Amino acid sequence: MVTEAPPFWWRKPDWRAWGLSPFSFLYGRVAGHRMVHGRRASVPVPVICVGNFTVGGAGKTPTALTLARVAKAKGLKPGFLSRGYGGSLDVTTVVDPHHHHATAVGDEPLLLAREALTVISRRRFEGAERLVHEGADLIIMDDGFQSAQLAIDYALVVIDATRGIGNGYLVPSGPVRAPLRTQLRCASALLKVGEGNAADRTVRMAARAGKPFFAASVKVCGQEDMHGRNVLAFAGIADPTKFFRTVESLGANIAVSRTFGDHEHPGEDDIADILHMAAREGLEIVTTSKDYVRLIGHHGRADELLRACRVIEIDMVFDDHRAPGLIIDRAIAAARERRLRDGRRAK
Secondary structure (H helix, E strand, C coil): CCCCCCCCCCCCHHHHHHCHHHHHHHHHHHHHHHHHHHCCCCCCCEEEECCCCCCCCCCCCHHHHHHHHHEEEEECCEEEEEECCCCCCCEEEEEECCCCCHHHHHHHHHHCCEEEEEEEECCCCHHHHHEEEEHCCCEEEEECCCCCCCCCCCEEEEEEEECCCCCCCCCCCCCCCCCHHHHHHHCCCCEECCCCCHHHHHHHHHHCCCCCCCEEEEEEECCCCCCCCCCEEEECCCCCCHHHHHHCCCEEEEEEEEEEECCCCCCCHHHHHHHHHHHHCCCCCHHHHHHHHCCCCCCCCCCHCCCCEEEEEEEECCCCCCHHHHHHHHHHHHHHHHHHHHHHCCC
16 A cells, blocks of 8 residues: 655645556546455454555544544543554554654554554454454444455544545545545545545545545644744654644744654664754744654654654534434444344354
């Protein structure tokens, strides 16, 4: 699976998209067939998948965290299942946020593990079984919507209102992971995040397909007003401009911005450059929670940068506060029906 999105994917289609279209056709045939006809193994607990239509971030991780908090409020023990992208471990592992580093398990699992039981596994069914063994009674998959390894009871597809599905082309011509109509057929509901109209066409397609629609926005938590403060902002996420807009929404002035690739660990020279520039210009350093956890356990001057950073923490807030609970209830009901079907087939 491609995990980095080149800039031309998010613009009007040009010669690069057209030239790669034969490869996109083949990619789409394989990805679509896998989604529809893949053999999905079942586990005895409800499975919610928080995914997206495209390569790149749309807000899956904060959405998964919100669902876990609501599940715990309902008396459930949720467990997160992640592939652990960006980490080096290739064995199924229970993530310990006090022991593991991002180089081993990936940055997103470390954030998830702060909230609830988290397992990383390249083999999702094996990871799901481990979560059940550890006592989880609800599994929340962070990504994996296009995977055919695990039976999903509720697939919530997150779409960014500003970027939508980019140029609408399939990988490698664009960011779309599988034919859009196939993905819509497999989705349970859509979640549009933020303001903008780039996702409106896709939302209308989902509505015509009878798919429920929710809306949400990213809210900064635990930050006082930063009005008038001059900052150096750095981010290594799928859409750094989204983070920069969030910082500016707090009233800060971004004097310097540094971007890295999604999940990229900054090098020693990068860290030294950030510290030097901030000190020289008298700037406060701000970053994302993902970038912060990637620095933990890093060598060299990483500890110095950790102490200097202000982390901008965010929450995913649904417009309808009842929506996360409704999603969980529907997943539980769907899992019950799935187990009944499995029982009938076994007879």
